Amino acid sequence: MWVAFLRAREEHADAVDKWVEEGCEGEPPPEPVEPVVRWWVGEPLVCGRCRATTRRALLEVDALAAVVSARGDGLRPASRWSRVSGSRPRPAVSPDAELLDVLVGELLEFEDLAREELGCAPRVRGARSGLARSRSVGWLVEQLAGVLAVEGLSVVSALRSAEGEPMGLVEWSLGWEERLRAVVEDEPRGASPARCRCGERSLRWDARVGFFVCGTCGNHVSEVEERGLVAEEAG
Incomplete structure (x- = not known):
């Protein structure tokens, strides 16, 4: 439009x-x-496209975190320089384990706030494990429409430590997806060979919005749509 x-x-x-x-x-x-944009009472504050983007990013965060967790036991060898006389050297926590601990902490804290705002029962308390992470992501995905409809619900994230500003769930999930993807050295998305509806081949992946964005007309194309365009043209 x-x-x-x-x-x-x-x-x-x-x-x-x-x-x-x-x-x-x-x-x-x-x-x-000029088009008229109307807001209907009862609709979430976030559009359907952004809800789909957030759902996909949350599931990606859980999958990428599982890859990071499987890379090691969470410990790195102890340095011989850190040994105190008469004591046994202990291995330090690895950067991967520290990163996942921060991720799960932010995720569970946000879930607690969301449950309180929505009037849901408190979550089952436990360790900050991969199981807790997956359960939290599953609950947020299931309750996503209601969670995103709560105005002002945000999370204080390490991704914004410099500014110290809280983040909404949409940008939080996209930010963590990008960070974890960089950690596992997953091949970043770049330009797409697909042709946009405007006729130009200007689609490039934008991690901030979770879509391919056309540099000519600004059209947003999802991953599924982009794959369909490529398959259609190749066929």
Whole structure:
């Protein structure tokens, strides 16, 4: 809708320039009608596309965290320089284990806040394990529409430690997905060979929004849509 309006506005500007060059004869070209965005009572504060993006990112965070956890036992060898006389050297916690501990802590803290806001029963307390992480992600995915409908619900995240500002669940899940993907050295998404509906091959992956974004018209294309476009064109 907005992409079509922006395209129509550019076409209108070209038509006005042509009208001026021809001596301004007759009525000027009519301006395009700006779309009206309406908010309906009872709808979540986050659109359906962003809800789908958040659901996908949460599931990716859980899967990537499982990959990081499987890489080691959470410990790194003790340094011989850290040994105190008469004591046995102890291995230190690995960076992967520290990262996952921060992730699970933020996730469980947000779940507790969400349960309280929605009037749900408190979660079962336990260790910050992979099972707790998966259960928390599962609950958030199941209750996602209600969670995102709560205005002002946010999490204080290490991803924003410099600014110290809380994050919404949408940007939190996308931020952690990008961070964990970098840790496991997963191949980053780049440009897509698919052709956008505007006709240009300008689709590039934008981790901040979780979509392929066209550099020409600004159209957002999901991963599923992008794969379909590639398959259709290849076929």
